[in-house]
Amino acid sequence: MKVVVCIKQVPDTKGGVKFNPDGTLDRGAMLAIMNPDDKAGLEAALRLKDQYGAEVTVLTMGLPKAADVLREAIAMGADKGILVTDRVLGGADTWATSTTIAGALRNLDYDLIITGRQAIDGDTAQVGPQIAEHLGLPVISYAQEIKVDGDKVTVRRQFDDRYHMVEAKMPCLITALSELNDPRYMTPGGIFDACKAEITTWGRADLKDVEDCNLGLAGSPTKIAKASDKVRKGAGEKVVPESPEEAVSYIVGKMNEKHLI
Amino acid sequence: MDFSLSKEHEMARQLFKDFAEKEVKPLAQEIDEQHRFPRETVDKLAKYGFLGIPVPKEYGGQGCDIQTYVMCVEEMAKVCGTTSVIISAHTSLCVDPILTYGTEEQKKKYVPDLASGKKLGAFGLTEPGAGTDAQGQQTKAVLDGDEWVLNGSKCFITNGKEADVYIIIAVTGKVEKKGKMLKEISAFIVEKGTPGFTFGTKENKMGICGSSTYELIFTDCRIPKENLLGQQGKGFAIAMHTLDGGRIGIAAQALGLAEGALETTIEYVKERKQFGRSIAQFQNTQFVLADLATKVEAAKLLVYKAAAKKDEYRTNPKISYSVEAAQAKLMAAEVAMEVTTKCVQLHGGYGYIKEYGVERMMRDAKITEIYEGTSEVQRMVISGALLK
Numbered sequence: 001m002k003v004v005v006c007i008k009q010v011p012d013t014k015g016g017v018k019f020n021p022d023g024t025l026d027r028g029a030m031l032a033i034m035n036p037d038d039k040a041g042l043e044a045a046l047r048l049k050d051q052y053g054a055e056v057t058v059l060t061m062g063l064p065k066a067a068d069v070l071r072e073a074i075a076m077g078a079d080k081g082i083l084v085t086d087r088v089l090g091g092a093d094t095w096a097t098s099t100t101i102a103g104a105l106r107n108l109d110y111d112l113i114i115t116g117r118q119a120i121d122g123d124t125a126q127v128g129p130q131i132a133e134h135l136g137l138p139v140i141s142y143a144q145e146i147k148v149d150g151d152k153v154t155v156r157r158q159f160d161d162r163y164h165m166v167e168a169k170m171p172c173l174i175t176a177l178s179e180l181n182d183p184r185y186m187t188p189g190g191i192f193d194a195c196k197a198e199i200t201t202w203g204r205a206d207l208k209d210v211e212d213c214n215l216g217l218a219g220s221p222t223k224i225a226k227a228s229d230k231v232r233k234g235a236g237e238k239v240v241p242e243s244p245e246e247a248v249s250y251i252v253g254k255m256n257e258k259h260l261i
Numbered sequence: 262m263d264f265s266l267s268k269e270h271e272m273a274r275q276l277f278k279d280f281a282e283k284e285v286k287p288l289a290q291e292i293d294e295q296h297r298f299p300r301e302t303v304d305k306l307a308k309y310g311f312l313g314i315p316v317p318k319e320y321g322g323q324g325c326d327i328q329t330y331v332m333c334v335e336e337m338a339k340v341c342g343t344t345s346v347i348i349s350a351h352t353s354l355c356v357d358p359i360l361t362y363g364t365e366e367q368k369k370k371y372v373p374d375l376a377s378g379k380k381l382g383a384f385g386l387t388e389p390g391a392g393t394d395a396q397g398q399q400t401k402a403v404l405d406g407d408e409w410v411l412n413g414s415k416c417f418i419t420n421g422k423e424a425d426v427y428i429i430i431a432v433t434g435k436v437e438k439k440g441k442m443l444k445e446i447s448a449f450i451v452e453k454g455t456p457g458f459t460f461g462t463k464e465n466k467m468g469i470c471g472s473s474t475y476e477l478i479f480t481d482c483r484i485p486k487e488n489l490l491g492q493q494g495k496g497f498a499i500a501m502h503t504l505d506g507g508r509i510g511i512a513a514q515a516l517g518l519a520e521g522a523l524e525t526t527i528e529y530v531k532e533r534k535q536f537g538r539s540i541a542q543f544q545n546t547q548f549v550l551a552d553l554a555t556k557v558e559a560a561k562l563l564v565y566k567a568a569a570k571k572d573e574y575r576t577n578p579k580i581s582y583s584v585e586a587a588q589a590k591l592m593a594a595e596v597a598m599e600v601t602t603k604c605v606q607l608h609g610g611y612g613y614i615k616e617y618g619v620e621r622m623m624r625d626a627k628i629t630e631i632y633e634g635t636s637e638v639q640r641m642v643i644s645g646a647l648l649k
Contacts, residue, residue: 075272186276187310188333189323195269 001054001148003045004108006101006115006131007038007073009066013120023224024091024217025121034069037116041176043183044146045114046077052148055079057108061089061100067199074194075186082108086203091217094122098130099214103207105135112153113173117142128175138168141175264562266328273329277336280309286340292471293343293621298423299471302344307378312351316360321373327575331513331568338517339524342625343471345517349510350419351375354633355382358428358503359450362491367450371426383424384507385415385451385477386500393638395430395500398446400479402431407486409449411479414461417632421475422460427451429477430500433493447496450488457482468624505583507633508590509571512564515593515629519557519600522622526550526604529617533609546607553600560593584646591639594629601626 011017011030018026034042048054058073060066061084070081084104092100105113113132118125125141132139144163145156155174157164186194204215213219241247255261266274284305292299306312314330316322323329330352338345356375359367374380391397400413411431418427427450434445451458461476491499527550530541540546567589570582601623605612612619630636 072272185280185309186272187323188273188276188314188325188329189310189318191272191276192269192323192325192329195272 001048001052001112002057002108002110003048003054003112003114004057004059004105004110005038005042005045005073005078006113006128007042007058007060007069008035008116008119009033009060009062009069010035010119010121019227022091022217023227025227032065032068034072035116035119035121036178037118037176039116039183040178040180041114041116041174042073042076042078043181044143044174044176045112046184047181048112048146048148049077049079054111057082057110059084059101059104059108061085061092061097061104063090067201070199071191071194071197072186074197075190076184077190080200081197082200082202084202084207088204088212088216091220092215093220093222094124094126094130095221096215096217096219098127098134099210099219100207101127102131102134103210104202105131106208107202107206111151111170112148113137113171115173115175117175117177125175128173132173135173138172139175140166140168140172143174143176143180145180146174146176270328270332273325274332274336277311277333278339280305280311281336281340281344285337285344289341289343290615290618290621292341294470294615296465296470298473299344299347300423303347303378303381303423306344306348310377311348312378312381313356313376314352316352316356316372316376320360320368320376322376327509327568327571328565331509331564334510334513335517335520335564338514339521341471342514342518342622343469345514346419346469346472346511347381349507349514350384351382351424353507353510354384354419354503355424355426355428357506358384358448358490358499361502362448362495362499363450364487366487367490371450375426380425381420381423383418383420383427384503385418385427385429386504387415387417388413389416393635396444396446396497398430398432398444400429400431402433402447402449404433404486405483408483409486409489411449411451411457411482411484413479415477416462417464418475418477419472419632421473421477422463423473425453427453427477428490428503429479430496433496436494445494446500447493448490448499449484450490451479451482451484455482455484466628468621468626468628470624504633505586506571508586508639509564509567509582511629511633512560512567512586512589512593515590515597515626516557516560516564518622518626518629519553519560519593519597522601522604522619522626523550523553523557525618526607529608529611533611540607549603549607553603556596557600560589560596563589563592584643587634587639587642590629590634591636591643594626594636597626597629598623 009032012033020026045056049056056078057080058078059082067083089100115128129139140155142158143155144158147154151170154167157166310323313322314325318324334345334349359371375382402409402411429449429451432444433447435442436445457480459478461478464474530546533540567585570585574580574582604619605623611617
């Protein structure tokens with residue numbers, strides 16, 4: 001069984017957010033982590049490896065330093081890493097990103113593609129389903145649980161206050177929620193092996209069946225009008241209640257006022 | 262001279278830090294107050310290979326260097342002194358001597374289970390009458406046919422009742438040296454459950470309260486002849502060499518305790534307000550923190566240097582790291598004691614309250630000046646090398 005997991009290196013907001021003049025993120029200047037939803041997707045793939053001996057390939061699109069998340073994934077147990085990086089691919093919105101990743105995936109054999117539901121820097125939740133559309137694959141999103149049975153997957157899909165049980169024949173694409181599982185840690189030996197591992201690097205020329213007009217900032221139909229860090233709304237209101245009952249009363253009153261309850 | 266860590270080491274540090282924050286820190290206060298051995302943490306350490314970090318892959322370990330192992334002990338100690346010593350005693354005092362002195366059969370029999378964490382290790386040298394004077398050993402081992410028969414006791418043994426494999430030092434006879442009759446001392450591998458091997462008192466300690474510290478009692482305990490570790494009569498040298506490595510682990514523990522106390526204190530002094538401002542704005546606080554941070558950095562460099570020297574030894578056994586290990590432990594332990602004490606002081610009254618954690622770090626730090634060779638012993642080693 002072959003599983004490809006699409007992962008993304010995202011800013012670790014603990015280190016502060018930095019922007020380029022065009023409103024896109026200055027990723028090179030920020031501390032970075034593996035996107036949490038993607039990590040859950042990777043863990044799901046690694047469990048398929050533990051159970052069925054699946055081969056797990058991780059793929060990421062980003063700056064050269066995005067190779068760090070591939071190495072982290074390999075240190076967790078992934079078998080191969082592919083970095084898609086090229087100046088012309090930078091500044092992509094979800095359309096250009098999914099076009100690029102689909103172009104890379106067309107080079108690979110797979111039974112299952114797993115992506116995270118959404119990245120913490122974009123929060124669009126579009127790229128996974130878009131990739132499936134580009135590749136003509138069924139997609140099951142918001143996976144809380146994944147089971148494999150022969151050539152089928154059965155996924156428990158989160159939906160508001162309930163869930164759906166959805167079945168699909170492979171090859172298909174699943175988007176994972178961070179609630180899907182508790183990702184494993186790397187191992188010390190895995191880290192040293194991962195740092196020695198060869199990462200396959202692809203550029204524009206390696207993408208299959210894509211057109212330049214759909215790539216990078218220039219190929220992005222959506223443009224960032226403005227981007228900024230969180231703006232403080234003011235010092236807030238400080239209240240010192242006389243008793244726990246008064247405190248509860250005050251809080252409930254405020255929640256009513258804001259139509260939260 | 263490059264003082265930066267490699268990418269691999271930085272990644273490993275992040276791994277240990279994340280694990281310590283999520284898995285170890287939440288239990289630290291509870292296991293200290295309950296004097297409870299954190300078996301659930303040990304199982305998790307085992308799952309990720311943290312109990313076999315410097316063990317070669319061919320014996321089931323992670324195949325990493327001493328620097329990586331030291332960082333693991335350091336990061337665990339930042340949040341929990343107990344957890345760090347469990348790893349250190351197991352790895353440096355039990356796994357390491359078997360790897361260094363064991364026959365191929367002994368290595369294959371014991372190391373994979375120890376490296377995977379399926380079994381835990383311990384080291385028994387100290388006796389009621391033999392602490393710093395380690396030659397005051399009374400525990401005897403007598404060869405009877407195909408078995409060694411052990412009689413005697415060991416005290417203050419870390420991982421005491423929780424371990425499965427023990428390195429035990431015992432007197433096997435007398436040997437003449439330069440006209441004097443001296444004890445012939447040898448090392449043995451003893452397994453838990455061997456008839457005649459029982460446990461005595463559980464020590465009620467000032468710090469590292471979750472660590473299982475027990476008396477080991479041997480009463481006509483018979484072990485196979487093959488369980489002699491290294492050459493007969495070389496036990497004392499084996500013990501001393503083992504402690505050299507153990508000292509680097511304890512130095513890492515002390516370093517971690519100091520760093521953990523300092524980190525939490527820096528956050529506290531920024532928040533705590535007195536006289537209308539944060540106490541971080543007072544020069545006394547600033548100067549004390551500056552001094553502590555500088556001493557911690559100095560200790561860190563000595564600990565990492567000792568680790569690097571032991572890594573060199575692993576490719577060139579002619580190299581000695583005894584002095585570096587002694588210097589690292591001497592400095593790190595005394596710095597840990599000073600830093601944790603002053604951090605309690607900077608916390609004021611809250612420093613005395615268990616929930617704030619620093620008082621536990623101070624209690625944990627004290628033992629680093631004592632076990633695996635007191636600070637006085639370290640001074641003996643260092644001055645001995647200087648005045649050769």
